[in-house]
Amino acid sequence: MIRVVLPLHLRRLARVDGEITLVVDGPVTQRSVLDALEARYPMLRGTVRDHVTLKRRPLVRFFACREDLSHEPPDAPLPEAVASGAEPFLIVGAVAGG
């Protein structure tokens, strides 16, 4: 099971509380995790990555294991601790404003 933490606005949109868990078949990558997320919560499609290009939205960041993975290739394996469920995959709204 992959653990995913969503930002507040997306938790409300998906109507979930706290951390969610996803089943990912095959390699655990940003793409496979987001595919599983959007399949389970279709209302999130287009909110984390673009509907068509599937690129990460500019003010969304991906963190895990104290690392910023936002600029990693979408098919790069996520850390083993994420794949094993020991650590969550964090989807974060970038801090912006004054």
Added chain:
Amino acid sequence: MTAVRVLVGTKKGAFILTADGKRNDWQVSGPHFAGWEIYHVKGSPADPNRIFASQTLGWFGQIIQRSDDGGRTWHTPGSAPEELTDPATGFPRGESNKFVYDTSPETGRPLTTHQHYDGTQRPWEFKRVWHLEPSPTDPDLVYAGVEDAALFRSTDGGRTWQELAGLRGHESGPQWMPGAGGMCLHTIVLDRQDPERMFVAISAAGSFRTEDGGRTWRPINRGLKSQFIPDPEAQVGHCVHRIAMHPSRPNVLFMQKHWDVMRSDDGGDTWYEVSGDLPSDFGFPIDVHAHEPETIYVVPIKSDSEHYPPEGKLRVYRSRTGGHEWEPLTEGLPQRDCYVNVLRDAMAVDSLDPCGIYFGTTGGQVYASANGGDSWRPIVRDLPSVLSVEVQTLP
């Protein structure tokens, strides 16, 4: 017993204000979609329990919300459990926020570019939905005006959207340029007597009309004069802020332009100025009395550089003569130290008798008049900055 439901979009959520037909005691529900910018909330005239909302945020993009029970509960169309599987593809739908410009050779146009502030050409890029216009007869049919300027249509209650690409494909498209608020299609006016005929307005391109259901469009800006463009009387480039029409007279249009209040008696073919004795002819909203097609309302704003009322006095101006002659409506409105704005989608009328008029301010007040504008009172005072106000008159 009649009732009124006022749908308010703000910078930090949506609010629903309800009262009975006397319009004295108001209940406030919300915030719905707390923390999101709600550009517009509008109910279906064909099914008042169906309400559409445009929810947007810089971080997470566009969301379309729909209620089928008068605003008590909401969902993103196509993501309810029974709707999750598309038999054709096996994938979840959940595409109610998918606004993709039509580039198909059969129905669309090549993805063209538009003029940008710096003189370069930029490709169209979807940003948000400014305005939702439900059909007067079909609860599943709804139009969306978006930024960058284009018109989309949903025929399945907002589950999926298709662009009416003939508008963006008009030969003038490459000349369109953003206004200060972005290049947005913010106004959609449907002709209730002819479903093939509709009007849209774009900042800062101008107004356009279709008579074939949105396949082809023509600019309708003759008579507009805008000093901020090289040719003040150009075919396109005008910053139209709002168009209003009384449903009984689809050829009579009223327009609040960036500067100037305008009128057309021929469906937009020609326009003439009716600003008359207004203290300022700059402003954003304009609306028409529900029962008196020659009675119109505007909120003069000092200037495009100073977006607040002249002299710090919040005044709605009413013309009972279709323009030219205006009277200030001040009773119940702040007449000193008031420096709010009233945005283009933030005024609406109910259809009770006497007609109710409503508007919201960037200071978070929603004012209502239950007597055609003679007197006003705030029905809520301290909301986030108001982006839009719509009204439903319920049986």
